[in-house]
Amino acid sequence: MKTSTxxxxxxxxxxxxGEIKETVGQITNDPHLEAEGTIEKAEGKAQDAVGQIKKVLGK
Structure with a gap:
């Protein structure tokens, strides 16, 4: 199991x-890349939240 850190x-x-992909997608007018960046950014936020929860629980 991964540690909180x-x-x-x-x-x-x-x-x-995700932020980089999102920005490049906006600059190059590539909605697919922009959407991919938005999704990856959201996944990163979720994973960070999991790490925060593990830290609170002491795992």
Whole structure:
């Protein structure tokens, strides 16, 4: 099982990657890439939240 720190770090990486894809999609007028970025950013936020919960629970 992943540690809370691992989840938080991986979540932040996904958030940043998602923001980059979202921005590039907007600049290049590529709605598919923009949507992909939005989804990856949301996944990163969720993974970060899991890490926060694990930290509170002491896992």
């Amino acid at each position: 691992t989840d938080k770090v991986e979540g932040n990486i996904h958030k940043v990657k």
